[in-house]
Amino acid sequence: MERQWMTTGQAAQALGTSRQHVVNMCERGDLACVRRGSHRRIPRSEVEARIAPPLTREARKSLWLHRAVLGALASRPEAVLATARANLSAWKLVHRGDGMSAQYLAEWEGILDSGVDAVAQTLTSTAGRSVELRQNSPFAGVLAEEERREVLRAFRSHEELKDGSS
Known part of the structure; x- marks a missing residue:
């Protein structure tokens, strides 16, 4: 019976995110859970x-770009988060x-x-939801255009090497 349920820590590890992010998802109703006392249990399914x-190749390319964003986040977190928040605010005005x-x-x-920490996890996780979220990333403008091109060149080189060694 216990194998059907996961703790928030186990779910976070499986999803490649932080435990706090899993708790937040449960509180928002984005992830189903039940309470057992003061603990949350999440259905394994x-x-x-x-x-x-x-x-996919596109998802791997997005991951490479977001790893570069992570570097910017580590060195100037306030500016990177401010850019993302400004993008979200602007997009809310034009989307239903x-x-x-x-x-x-x-x-x-x-x-x-x-x-x-939650942002860093989402930027680099290969879990399905993080992959989807990166396709709708609010980090446009964080990387300078030349830096973005360099990352894409490095990605293409990496993919060519990987394809050649397969």
């Missing part, structure tokens, strides 16, 4: 549904409040509000 298959875009924007807001 909920967590497994969020774990993605191997990444009831569509999928609104859901992604709200989820990103929650992640940004959870702090640098």
